[in-house]
Amino acid sequence: MATPQPRVQVPDTVAMGEVFQVKSLISHRMETGLRRDDKGDVIPRKIINKFVCRYNDAEVFSVDLHEAVAANPYFEFYLRATERGRLEFVWEEDGGAVYSLVHQLNVS
Amino acid sequence: MMEETGTVSLTRRGVLVAGSAGLAAVVLIPPGSATASDEAIELIERLTGRTLTESDRLRLEMPAVFPTGYTVPMTLEVDGPMTEFDHVRQVRVFAPKNPIIEVVGFHFTPLRSIARVSTRIRLAAPQYVVAVAEMNDGAFLMTKTWVDVATNGCA
Numbered sequence: 001m002a003t004p005q006p007r008v009q010v011p012d013t014v015a016m017g018e019v020f021q022v023k024s025l026i027s028h029r030m031e032t033g034l035r036r037d038d039k040g041d042v043i044p045r046k047i048i049n050k051f052v053c054r055y056n057d058a059e060v061f062s063v064d065l066h067e068a069v070a071a072n073p074y075f076e077f078y079l080r081a082t083e084r085g086r087l088e089f090v091w092e093e094d095g096g097a098v099y100s101l102v103h104q105l106n107v108s
Numbered sequence: 109m110m111e112e113t114g115t116v117s118l119t120r121r122g123v124l125v126a127g128s129a130g131l132a133a134v135v136l137i138p139p140g141s142a143t144a145s146d147e148a149i150e151l152i153e154r155l156t157g158r159t160l161t162e163s164d165r166l167r168l169e170m171p172a173v174f175p176t177g178y179t180v181p182m183t184l185e186v187d188g189p190m191t192e193f194d195h196v197r198q199v200r201v202f203a204p205k206n207p208i209i210e211v212v213g214f215h216f217t218p219l220r221s222i223a224r225v226s227t228r229i230r231l232a233a234p235q236y237v238v239a240v241a242e243m244n245d246g247a248f249l250m251t252k253t254w255v256d257v258a259t260n261g262c263a
Contacts, residue, residue, distance in 0.1 A: 019222055032230075034207055034262055060220035063227075064213035068206050068262065070179040070228035078222035 004028045004048070006099045008089050013106040014081040024051065025074045026091050026099060032067040048073055050092040055105075056085035081107045148204040148236040148252060155202070155209065156240060160250035166199070168239045168253045177231040177261025186223035186241050186249070190216065196223040197242045205235035207262055218244070230261035 009023040026048060033045025051063040051073065061077050073091075084107045091099040153160055169183040186196045195218035201211040211230075216223050223241075231237070234256040241249040 032208075032262060055220060058217075058220070059215075060217045062215045063225075064215075066210050066212060067208045068203055068211040068230045070230050070261070074226075074228055076226040078224050080220055080222070082220065 002027065004091070004093070004099055006089065006091055006101050008087075008101050008103055010087060010103050010105065013108050016081055016107050018081050019078050020081060021076060021078055022053065022087075023074070023076050024053075024089055025072060027072050028091075028093075030065075030067070030069060030071045030073065034067065046094050048091050048093050050090075051075060052090045052092075053077070053079070054086075054088040054090070055079065056083065057088075081105070083107060145236055145252065148202075148238055149250070151204045151209070152202050152238050152240060152250070156200070156248070158240075158248045160240060160248055162251060163241075163249035164251070166239060166241045166249045166251045168201075168237065168251050170237060170253050170255045172254060173256045173258075175258050177233070177257035177259045179228040180231050180255060180257060180261070181226065182229050182237070183226040184214075184224070184239050188223065190218050190221070190223060192218050193244070195244050197244055199223070199225075199239055199241045201229070202238045202240070203229070203231055203235060204238065205233045206230070207232060211237075231255060231257045232260050232262040233257065 004026050006026040011020050014020045028048050031043055031046045035043045037043050047067060049065050052059055053061040060079055063075060065073060085105055087103040087105050089101045149160060165187045167185045174180050184199060188194055196216050198213055198215045200213040202209050203211050214225050236252045236254055238252045
């Protein structure tokens with residue numbers, strides 16, 4: 001199975017106080033646990049179950065994902081630029097694996 | 109006699125062909141009835157343990173008709189200032205006709221995030237998708253939208 005690849009799109013610079021859009025994507029099959037293989041056995045559930053966005057270590061947005069989130073989970077969300085700093089994006093998978101990305105936010 | 113048999117066969121085949129053509133006719137599922145809507149709301153009320161107030165402050169945008177149930181676009185937005193005194197804590201989305209009803213939950217932070225998000229979800233069948241927003245004052249707002257998907261995205 002291919003390693004999930006996370007990707008994030010954030011504007012290059014944002015004005016202080018401005019609302020900006022973030023797009024996040026992670027390649028992931030999101031195996032629901034409802035499908036069966038050719039032998040008839042249930043394919044076990046394996047999904048990304050949580051996505052968190054932290055802004056200078058404070059959680060600003062998060063998602064609880066269940067089986068009905070489509071494969072390659074995609075979120076478009078909106079943050080307010082309050083200070084220069086670090087955006088951290090974390091995806092947690094069933095079984096404990098964690099994928100993350102960091103982005104330095106330029107606030108003018 | 110042969111002619112009679114021939115006529116009967118043709119007729120029977122004709123009837124069968126006509127019958128199957130009728131069965132094969134495409135039936136567009138009309139937007140959900142009031143009953144379907146009530147059932148969906150009742151189910152979510154039982155799941156969340158809350159009485160839900162339908163509100164147009166909460167908007168759930170989804171296509172009314174979509175060719176696949178595997179990746180249906182969804183946008184939801186809650187009007188409001190997102191201040192300490194007036195904000196959305198979380199929004200949960202439910203698909204009552206899916207094998208697993210709870211789809212996704214979003215947590216927002218006052219002053220830091222806007223209560224708007226877009227994503228893609230799986231739907232097993234045409235149904236009402238229901239969103240429930242929990243406000244900081246304890247109010248639970250609800251909205252629903254009918255989505256007619258052509259394929260089962262949960263299979």
